[in-house]
Amino acid sequence: MQIRVVQNVLEKNKTVACENRDRLTISGVLCMNVLSAPGSGKTSLLQKTIARLNEEHPCAVLVGDLQTTRDAERLADVSAQVVQINTGRGCHLTASQVEAGLNELNLDGLSFVFIENVGNMVCPAGFDLGEHARAILLSTPEGSDKVAKYPILFQTADVILLSKIDLSEVLEYHSQQVSEDLERINTRAPLIEVSAKTNVGIEPWVQWLLENRSKRVGGLLASST
């Protein structure tokens, strides 16, 4: 009986996710699901990313957190449109929550919607929210063993951001183990080293976003004009 309930939840989620994705694709908006452990630097990276993009490529953010509106307040400084989704006890966002969040946005003229998922390396992995692609952050202070320990999450990544790379020297961090584990688990997603503090890697990451918008929703944009 338990398994049946879980199947129902996942099936319903998938249906709503597909509707979300269609709606975003038709609007020419690339939607990124941004995932990581708590405190890996999702909000700081999005602040830098949106500050860089927003003028030419307007961005919106849906921010998932159990409680507080702290991340939304931080993001409101750089982006015109921010919606906070408080999940209470929920350990991940669902497609229905994202649908409700999208209802609060004006998609006209938007280039990107970033969904900042709840900080969690397990539960969000199985829930499609209607994104076009997934960015997964792994911060250097978390250690270099996380790809092997959370393979189900990392298998779903379209791009992997090794964040807080500015700390790698003080931590004596070796990204070699991360690369080796990724070779077994996910050879599709590029690994970009980033630091929201020093701006290292922001430009390659922004280029990845622009190219992927072009590739994933650009064709439809071209054919509709």
Added chain:
Amino acid sequence: MQIRVVQNVLEKNKTVACENRDRLTISGVLCMNVLSAPGSGKTSLLQKTIARLNEEHPCAVLVGDLQTTRDAERLADVSAQVVQINTGRGCHLTASQVEAGLNELNLDGLSFVFIENVGNMVCPAGFDLGEHARAILLSTPEGSDKVAKYPILFQTADVILLSKIDLSEVLEYHSQQVSEDLERINTRAPLIEVSAKTNVGIEPWVQWLLENRSKRVGGLLASST
């Protein structure tokens, strides 16, 4: 129907947890449930803690991870008894998994069992494993906003360990916000600043463990001899 299933799962878990706790109490073993986000330093702290305690106060560890035996291998260097519990897709340990783990241990003469939970700040909060007390780690690189963002977890703490405190200078970290948030959420649990790298705080943490063993399972020990 979904709610009913969740209730059944939690009720069954609670029953097994109580059995685990009774079994540990009767053996004079203090059982700690150690929780945090991924990469907060649970394994490193346990390595240091057990190296300090093990000679006079024998320790065992049950290590929960989705995959790999890396943490168990690290802990086997300092502790005689280590059991790895791989949860697969499971986002937290359950009391039944701990029961199975305890079956692998020889409790005679043990002073402490540490349960290293799956790295996750949401799901493990609601699952009693049969522990006597909970230690929750929060590492400085995760930022100082996590108590407010994950209050349900921090409310359940008996002791809070602010880990990787050696990085506080380079991070310009201010623990004031953590203390302020804790004043609203949990005034019962002491906050101990620790570093497995520099050994800061290991001694106060060890003293907390010894005092709490005495307090929580010592009475029964005294009356049984």
